[in-house]
Amino acid sequence: MPLLEVTDLIAGYGRVEVISKISFSIEAGKSVGIVGPNGVGKSTLLQAIAGGISPSGGSIKLDGVDIKGKKPEDIVRLGLSLVPEGRQIFSGLSVKENLALGLTGRKDKKGSVEAILKMKELFPVLSTHENHQAGMLSGGQQQQLAIARALISEPKVLLLDEPSLGLAPTVIDDVFDRLKQIIALGTAVVIVEQRANLVTTFAEETLVIRDGHVQSRLTPADAANLASLEKSYFGAGE
Amino acid sequence: MIQSILDAISLGGLYALAALGLGLVFGVMRLVNFAHGELITIAAYMLVVTVNLPLIISLLLTVLVTAAVAFLMELTIYRRLRGVNPAIMLIASFGLSTVLQRVYELIFGALPKSAVVAPFLNGAFKFAGLSITISSVITIVLTVVILLAMGYLVEKTSLGLQLRAAAADFRTARLLGVRSNRLISAAFVLSGVLATCVAFILVVENPEVNPYYGVNITILALVGIVIGGISSLRGAALGGFVVGVILSALNTLLGNGRVYAYSWLFLLVLIILLVRPGGFLSKGSELERV
Amino acid sequence: MKHGGYTKFSLQNLLGPLALLTVATYFLNGASTSLQLITQFALCYFVMVLALQVFVGNSGVLSFGHGSFALLGSYVSGMLTAPVHIKGHALALNQLWSFLVPLQVNIYVAMALSALISGAVAALTGILLMRLNGLAAGIATFALLGVTYNIFFNNKQIGPGSQALPAVPTITNTYILLLIAALSLVCVYFFNISRIGRTILATREDAMAAPALGVSIFKVRLIAFSISGVLAGLAGSMYVHVAGTFQVQDYYLDFTFMTLSMLIVGGSASIWGALVGTVLITGVGQILLMMEQNLPVFGLHITIPLGSRAVIIAVTFVAMLLWRSSGITNGREFSLDFLKKLSKKN
Numbered sequence: 001m002p003l004l005e006v007t008d009l010i011a012g013y014g015r016v017e018v019i020s021k022i023s024f025s026i027e028a029g030k031s032v033g034i035v036g037p038n039g040v041g042k043s044t045l046l047q048a049i050a051g052g053i054s055p056s057g058g059s060i061k062l063d064g065v066d067i068k069g070k071k072p073e074d075i076v077r078l079g080l081s082l083v084p085e086g087r088q089i090f091s092g093l094s095v096k097e098n099l100a101l102g103l104t105g106r107k108d109k110k111g112s113v114e115a116i117l118k119m120k121e122l123f124p125v126l127s128t129h130e131n132h133q134a135g136m137l138s139g140g141q142q143q144q145l146a147i148a149r150a151l152i153s154e155p156k157v158l159l160l161d162e163p164s165l166g167l168a169p170t171v172i173d174d175v176f177d178r179l180k181q182i183i184a185l186g187t188a189v190v191i192v193e194q195r196a197n198l199v200t201t202f203a204e205e206t207l208v209i210r211d212g213h214v215q216s217r218l219t220p221a222d223a224a225n226l227a228s229l230e231k232s233y234f235g236a237g238e
Numbered sequence: 239m240i241q242s243i244l245d246a247i248s249l250g251g252l253y254a255l256a257a258l259g260l261g262l263v264f265g266v267m268r269l270v271n272f273a274h275g276e277l278i279t280i281a282a283y284m285l286v287v288t289v290n291l292p293l294i295i296s297l298l299l300t301v302l303v304t305a306a307v308a309f310l311m312e313l314t315i316y317r318r319l320r321g322v323n324p325a326i327m328l329i330a331s332f333g334l335s336t337v338l339q340r341v342y343e344l345i346f347g348a349l350p351k352s353a354v355v356a357p358f359l360n361g362a363f364k365f366a367g368l369s370i371t372i373s374s375v376i377t378i379v380l381t382v383v384i385l386l387a388m389g390y391l392v393e394k395t396s397l398g399l400q401l402r403a404a405a406a407d408f409r410t411a412r413l414l415g416v417r418s419n420r421l422i423s424a425a426f427v428l429s430g431v432l433a434t435c436v437a438f439i440l441v442v443e444n445p446e447v448n449p450y451y452g453v454n455i456t457i458l459a460l461v462g463i464v465i466g467g468i469s470s471l472r473g474a475a476l477g478g479f480v481v482g483v484i485l486s487a488l489n490t491l492l493g494n495g496r497v498y499a500y501s502w503l504f505l506l507v508l509i510i511l512l513v514r515p516g517g518f519l520s521k522g523s524e525l526e527r528v
Numbered sequence: 529m530k531h532g533g534y535t536k537f538s539l540q541n542l543l544g545p546l547a548l549l550t551v552a553t554y555f556l557n558g559a560s561t562s563l564q565l566i567t568q569f570a571l572c573y574f575v576m577v578l579a580l581q582v583f584v585g586n587s588g589v590l591s592f593g594h595g596s597f598a599l600l601g602s603y604v605s606g607m608l609t610a611p612v613h614i615k616g617h618a619l620a621l622n623q624l625w626s627f628l629v630p631l632q633v634n635i636y637v638a639m640a641l642s643a644l645i646s647g648a649v650a651a652l653t654g655i656l657l658m659r660l661n662g663l664a665a666g667i668a669t670f671a672l673l674g675v676t677y678n679i680f681f682n683n684k685q686i687g688p689g690s691q692a693l694p695a696v697p698t699i700t701n702t703y704i705l706l707l708i709a710a711l712s713l714v715c716v717y718f719f720n721i722s723r724i725g726r727t728i729l730a731t732r733e734d735a736m737a738a739p740a741l742g743v744s745i746f747k748v749r750l751i752a753f754s755i756s757g758v759l760a761g762l763a764g765s766m767y768v769h770v771a772g773t774f775q776v777q778d779y780y781l782d783f784t785f786m787t788l789s790m791l792i793v794g795g796s797a798s799i800w801g802a803l804v805g806t807v808l809i810t811g812v813g814q815i816l817l818m819m820e821q822n823l824p825v826f827g828l829h830i831t832i833p834l835g836s837r838a839v840i841i842a843v844t845f846v847a848m849l850l851w852r853s854s855g856i857t858n859g860r861e862f863s864l865d866f867l868k869k870l871s872k873k874n
Contacts, residue, residue, distance in 0.1 A: 050413060076415040088410040090403050100396070101403050105415025153415060270663065318850045325590040328666055329792060330849045332785055337842040344835050457674070464667050497682040504671040504678070511668045512656055 003028050003063055003188045004049075004080070004157045010057035011041075011048035018044040019212045021058065024205075028156065031179070031189040033199035033206035033218075041212045042192040043085050046159045049190075050082035051075040063156060076105035081150035085161035085192075087142050089149070091135025095126055098134050098145055102152030119148040122181065140171035147178065157188045164195055176202060197223055242490050244374040250482030251381030252439050256459035257478025258388060259432035261471050265405030266425045268324055270460065270468075272331040273311060276338035277430055278452030280307055281437030283346055286447050289353035296355075301434045308430030309423055316426075317419070335453075342449040350446035359442045377439050384435050385475065392471055397424060405469060458485065461507050542717050544862025545803045546710060549574070552807055557702045563814075564702060565770070570810040571705040572767040575712050577790045577802045579759035582716055583752045584788070585796035585859075586725065588732035589661065591753075592784055593653075593669030594760045596676035597646040599779035601761030603680065603687055604642035606696045606774035608633045620691035623684040635697055635769060639708075642765040643758045650757020651750065658749045673784065680776045693774040705766060712759055717799055719755060728752050729797070789845045795855025800862040805855065809841065816840055 002025035012018040019041040026032045034042050048055045051072035060068045067075050072082075090098050099119060103112050120127040123144045129137060134145060143163055150158060163179075164172045176198070183189050193199040200206045200223040208216045256278070263271045284300040291299070315334055319327050354360075359376050362369045392398035400421055403411040412418055436455065441447065459478050466477020481503065488499040556567040576598055584591050607615075608631055615621055615629045633641070653672060660668050681690050699705060719725045727741055728748045739745065768774050786809070794805020816837040818825050832840075852858070 052409065052413065071418070072412040073415050073417045076413065082413050084410060084413060088407060090406050090410070092406055093399075093402065097399055097403075100399060101411065101414050101416070104396070104400060104417075149414065268663075270667075315846060315850065319853070322853050323588070324663055325588065325666060326792075326849060326853050328590060328663065329788060330846060333789070333842055333846045333849065336785055337839065337846060340835070340839040340842055344833070344839060457670075460667065461671075464664075468663070498678060500678040501675045504674040507671045508656070508668055508675075511660060511664050511671075 001064065002026060004190070005061040006049060006058070007060075008058040009045070009048060009055055009060065011044055011053055011055040013044075013053065017056070017212065019048070019209075022207075022209070022212075022214055023058075024207055024214070026157065026188045026190060028188055029183055029186045031183055031191065031203040033203035034190065034192045034209060035194075035196040035199060035206055036209035036215075038194070040209045042209055043161055045209070046082055046084075046161050046190070046192055050080060050159060052082070052084075073105070076153055076155070077107050079154075079156040080159070081105065081153055081155035081157070082159040083146045083150045083161060083163065086165065087146040089134045089137075089142050089146050091133065093134055094131055095134050095137070095145060096130045098149050099126070099130075099152060102149040105153035115152050115154060119152055122151075122178065123148045139166050140168070140174065143167060143171075143175055144178065147175070147182075151182065151187075155187065157190065158182065159190045159192075161192045162194060163191065164193060164198060172198070240368055241370055241374070242486070244370065244378065246483045246486035246490075248374045248377035248381070249486045250479035251378055251385070252436060253455065253459055253462050253478035253482035253485075254475040255381060255384060255432055255436050255439075255478070256455050257462040257466070257474045257481075258385075258471060259429040259436070260456070260459055261463050261468065261474030262401070262425045262429050262432070264463070264468055264474075265401060265471065266408065266422050267316065267320060267327075269316060269327045269331060271316075271429070272328070272456065272460075273335040273338060274429060274433060274459075275452030275454075275456030276335050276342070277304055277308055277433035278437045278440070278455060279338070279342060279447070279449065280304055281430075281434040282441050282447040282451050283342065283351065285355050285437060285441050286351050286353045286445060289355055293356055297434070297438065300437070301431055304434045304437075305427045305430035308426040308433070312423060312426040317422075339449045339453075346447075346449070348449065350448040352445040352447065354445060355438070355441045373442055376442075380435070380439065384432070388432075388471075388475075391428075397421075401425060402471075405471075458482075458503075461503060464507055465510050537721055538861070538863075540864055541800075541861040542714070544864075545713060545800050548803060548807070548862075549710060549713065550706065553702060553706045566810065566814055568699075568702055568705055568770045569767070570806060571702070571709045572763050572770055573787060573790065573810065574709050574803065574806045575759055575766060576763035576787045577794075577806050578709075578712050578716050578799070579756040579763060580787055580791045581756075581796060581799060581802040582719065582759065583749075583756035585791060585798070585802065586720065586728045586732060586752055587749050589749065590666040591669040591756075592666060592788075593657070593672035594756065594787070595673050595779045595784045597650055597757045597760035598764035598767070598783070599676055599680060599776065600649060601642035601646040601764030602768040602774055602779065603764075604645050604761075605635075605638045605765035606693050606768045607631065607687065608638040608641065609635050609769075610693055610696050610774075614695045615693075618688075618694060620688040620693065621684075624687070625685050628686070635699070639762065639765045639769070643762040646761020646764070647754050647758030650760070651754040654750045654753040654757070658746050658753055673780070677776060677780050687776075688774065690776065694772075696768050696772050696774055698772045699766075699769045705770070708762070708766060712762065713799060713803075716759070719752075720799065724748050724751055732797070789841075792855055793845060793848050795857035795859040797854065797859025798857055798861045801855050801857040801859055804857055808856070812844070813837065813841055 005025040007023050008021045010017060010020050022045060024032060034045065036042055044053065047053045049060055051070055054069050058068070059066060062078055062080050065078060067078060067080070090101070099116055106112065125141050126145055126148055129141065134142065137145060163175055167175065179189055191199050191203060200218050201220050206218040207214050208218060260271060260274050263269055281300050281304040284303050285296060288296040288299050311334060315330065319330055359373045362371045392401060400411065400416045404416055404421055408418070440455070458481055462478030462481040463474040464477065465480060467473030485499055485503060488502055489496045492499060553567055553571065556563050580591070580594055607628060612630055612632060615624060657665065657668055657672070680687055683689065687693060727743050731745055731748065764779065790805040790809045791802055792805070793809060794803065795801025815825050816832065819830050819832045820834050820837050822829065822831045
């Protein structure tokens with residue numbers, strides 16, 4: 001049984017429907033990419049899954065439990081974390097405090113100390129800066145902090161909204177290496193990306209979204225001829 | 239002179255407490271709760287009505303009732319307005335404030351109710367040849383203790399961390415698991431506790447409680463949080479303090495012109511809003527995004 | 529646009545409110561002496577609510593400051609028309625600057641002057657205030673009200689201070705007030721459907737709308753604020769000539785809350801909303817007052833405890849906000865479309 005199963009999801013803001021009938025599923029230790037031009041509803045999709053906005057139709061099952069329409073604070077306790085677009089770390093709080101906030105999403109408080117230690121091991125840079133204001137970190141460090149903060153609740157599924165945004169190429173590689181480690185530990189990871197080639201090579205399956213619905217599904221094999229595909233998928237109207 | 243300085247500091251401390259109550263609620267839901275004044279009023283009424291009970295029991299009862307009113311006001315009114323235009327929320331809190339004033343008038347009557355609360359705090363003592371009122375010293379001590387306790391709560395506890403995170407970005411805080419309903423309720427209950435502290439200090443000096451008892455201090459505390467920067471608790475408290483000190487100073491310096499102290503104060507607010515919409519402690523114009 | 533709003537001239541949008549205004553005035557005015565006075569006050573309130581509609585309703589920016597302009601209008605009109613011997617001898621005015629004593633103009637000239645002066649003050653303060661948005665604007669306008677009130681309440685050289693300026697001549701003919709209110713309504717309507725009016729309404733929904741249209745949001749808001757200042761001054765002037773006395777306290781928090789409630793309960797985005805809100809709150813208030821006094825309402829004797837009227841009005845207002853924050857009319861203009869819908873259903 002897939003860990004996360006999204007079926008015919010419909011969501012939007014107010015009366016405006018941004019995504020219509022999107023379906024996909026993901027299993028433990030796997031990754032799914034989501035690509036598409038700006039404004040097609042990629043972020044809306046992640047927000048709808050994580051509870052940031054309330055979907056108007058379809059179903060979302062996390063490990064067999066229906067989470068559609070639940071509050072974000074409850075969904076995170078059920079094992080799904082979102083790293084939102086633009087990272088959204090608390091720049092006025094210290095790195096330590098940012099990580100501690102991640103603890104609020106844990107089901108029980110046992111193992112809190114270990115969870116933080118584990119993150120510091122996975123992201124050593126956070127350990128060196130733990131007493132600094134999070135706003136003082138570099139973009140790449142902030143992204144690591146945002147991922148670490150989301151992982152502290154030990155989610156079964158991790159959603160990431162444009163983790164490469166504003167980062168230098170070498171830093172992007174570093175972030176994706178961490179993601180590989182996380183996936184290897186059994187977490188299912190969904191990555192929304194603007195850079196199609198990056199995520200298509202990385203993920204087992206990549207959804208191309210256009211005008212609110214899935215236009216096609218790619219595998220890493222498609223990455224090679226992505227250039228020609230990109231023309232047909234993103235070309236017109238861009 | 240020393241007495242004037244003590245008065246200024248104690249007034250500043252009092253306004254800091256009131257501003258802190260407003261700031262706590264603003265932080266979590268971007269609401270300027272005009273009806274905070276009515277929390278102070280109900281607390282003052284409770285202290286006067288229960289004056290014959292031992293002080294500690296009277297205080298406990300007051301805290302319970304005030305916190306309950308604060309909790310209920312969020313549960314029944316503000317919870318339903320979450321996410322609507324802040325202007326509508328502001329008007330609603332204005333409306334709620336009127337509702338409560340009228341209800342108090344029905345229950346307690348339009349005429350002031352009065353009783354001597356904690357009489358041992360009235361009077362003066364001699365220090366280095368100067369006569370100093372006990373209440374001003376007690377106010378300062380009490381304020382410092384409460385501010386320290388609040389500081390500890392906000393800076394060192396998990397609840398405080400969540401309050402600060404929610405004030406900065408509620409959406410993200412919820413994604414991390416901060417329970418919105420509980421946190422907002424907690425902020426309201428805390429603001430009720432602070433309102434009780436303010437009411438206690440006020441009632442000792444002025445026991446004539448009427449339905450509008452808390453309005454004035456709330457308006458001035460509001461001025462304080464605008465001056466200090468509405469989005470940080472430290473700014474709110476400091477702003478409240480500054481307003482108290484300025485008002486005290488104006489009252490001393492203006493002489494017969496002291497009736498215009500409010501005008502000067504409001505003028506100051508206008509200038510600060512125009513120059514730094516986020517308050518003088520803010521880095522940018524944080525109010526803009528409200 | 530979410531709130532219906534104005535697009536182009538529509539006769540029913542204009543005539544609907546005019547008809548209600550006239551009919552309501554006609555029936556209430558004739559009913560009894562006390563109702564006549566209520567009607568006259570309601571017409572003053574309506575002009576004030578129109579003033580708020582032009583600025584608050586169209587721009588979505590909150591103002592607690594319009595009480596200042598009403599106060600000013602009322603003061604100017606009262607001061608210019610109160611008899612010289614009253615100004616010279618009333619105890620409340622014994623510190624009045626002597627040059628104010630002999631000033632005397634015709635009542636309608638005074639009204640025009642007070643509207644103009646309030647408008648000018650609104651324009652001047654607006655230059656500063658219109659740079660602010662949202663909450664900052666709300667608090668800054670509140671500060672403006674605070675300063676005005678504080679000065680007029682305490683300064684006995686410019687006016688009666690906390691006391692009353694008596695013997696202000698009154699307008700007893702309700703239809704003169706109706707005419708002023710109707711003219712104000714027409715002016716506001718044509719302003720709202722003008723290019724500037726539509727631009728301001730567009731900025732209510734989306735702050736980027738004005739820049740997108742190549743207009744400065746500051747300029748359009750300043751224009752609306754000045755016009756609403758003129759109307760608020762006029763409303764204050766009407767009020768003083770109905771009440772027959774000028775008193776600072778009449779234009780403070782209760783006045784501000786009452787008029788804002790009228791606008792918001794009715795629906796702030798339209799003139800129709802402003803009118804419906806005024807009629808409703810005045811009407812409900814009057815009915816409850818009669819109940820408090822144990823008078824029959826539509827032949828029924830329902831008695832409510834003394835003092836509960838104010839509670840009921842305030843509770844209704846808050847409940848209204850919870851139920852429908854865009855007001856009873858949902859911010860739409862008057863239209864006969866709902867009749868068509870009704871006939872289709874039947």
